[in-house]
Amino acid sequence: TFFVHDMTETQAWRLKRHAKNDFWKWLTSWAVMVRKPSDIGFSDEGYDLPELKFHQHILDDDKPTPGFLISMPAVSLDEQRKVKRDSIEERVAMTCTIVEKVKGPALVWCELNDESKLISNILGCPEITGSDSPEEKESALMDFVDKKERVIVTKPSIAGLGMNFQHCADMVFCNLTHSYEDLYQAVRRCWRFGQKKTVNVHQIMMRSEMAILENMQRKQREADNMAEEMEKHMKSSMAANLGRTARNTDYIGTTGKLSLPEFLKGE
Numbered sequence: 001t002f003f004v005h006d007m008t009e010t011q012a013w014r015l016k017r018h019a020k021n022d023f024w025k026w027l028t029s030w031a032v033m034v035r036k037p038s039d040i041g042f043s044d045e046g047y048d049l050p051e052l053k054f055h056q057h058i059l060d061d062d063k064p065t066p067g068f069l070i071s072m073p074a075v076s077l078d079e080q081r082k083v084k085r086d087s088i089e090e091r092v093a094m095t096c097t098i099v100e101k102v103k104g105p106a107l108v109w110c111e112l113n114d115e116s117k118l119i120s121n122i123l124g125c126p127e128i129t130g131s132d133s134p135e136e137k138e139s140a141l142m143d144f145v146d147k148k149e150r151v152i153v154t155k156p157s158i159a160g161l162g163m164n165f166q167h168c169a170d171m172v173f174c175n176l177t178h179s180y181e182d183l184y185q186a187v188r189r190c191w192r193f194g195q196k197k198t199v200n201v202h203q204i205m206m207r208s209e210m211a212i213l214e215n216m217q218r219k220q221r222e223a224d225n226m227a228e229e230m231e232k233h234m235k236s237s238m239a240a241n242l243g244r245t246a247r248n249t250d251y252i253g254t255t256g257k258l259s260l261p262e263f264l265k266g267e
Helices: 017-027 077-086 088-101 113-123 134-145 180-188 207-243
Strands: 003-005 013-015 052-059 106-109 151-154 170-173 199-206
Touching (some): 017 207, 088 106, 088 113, 088 170, 170 180
Parallel strands (some): 052 199, 106 151, 170 199
Antiparallel strands (some): 003 013
C-alpha cells in the first residue's frame, strides 16, 4: 500500500512520497518508539545522557591494488575483506596506541580473530572469543565490570548485547563493518543510563575502506529520520486518542446478606 518497487534494485522497495504521512500515521496506530521520557510526554530530568563523540582514524594504504600503481578504493565485499586482512598490523598498532593513551577503562571491538589475539598479546589484556566456555566469558566480562581488568578485547557478537559497561567511557573499533546494528548495540554498552563521562568511540579504517564509513553514516541518518518521524506522528496520535478518552464507572449493587462459603469459615 505504502511502498513501490525500486526498479534499480531487485529487492529494494521505497516509500511513496505522497504516502509518507499516511504510512507513519498507520505505523504509530499500533507501534511506539521511545528514545527518552519526553517522547511520551514526561520530563527527561535524570535521564539525560552525556555527550557521545566519534573519532575516525583513517590510515593510508601503503600497498598498491594489484594491477594499479596506487591503492584504489575497495568497492566490492571481496575487495574490502582483502584490505582488512592485509592491514591487520596497521590497524592493531593504531588500536594499541589509542588504548595506551586512555587513562581509564577501555573496550576494544574486533571482527577478526587475528586482530583480537594480536591486541591481547601486545596489551596483555584478556581476549574473549567465541570458543571460550560460558563460564570463561562470564568471568572475564565480570572482571572488566568489577574493574579488575582495565582493558578487554572481544567482538560485538559476543558482548555487544545486554552488557552494562557504564564504568567505561572509551572504546575502539579496530575493524569497521557494514552492520549498523552491531555498531549501535556495541556503543550502547557504554553510552547508557548511569554513564557520567563523555563517551569516545574510536573507529579505525584504511583510506580505501571509506565506502564502509559512508554506508554506516547513511544508515545512521536513516535511523535518525525514522525515529524523528515516529516521534512526531506518535505524539499527534497520542494527543488525538487521549482527547477522546472517557472514564467509565460501573456500579454493582448488592442485595441481601453476604455469606461466606463453608471452606472459608474458621473452625
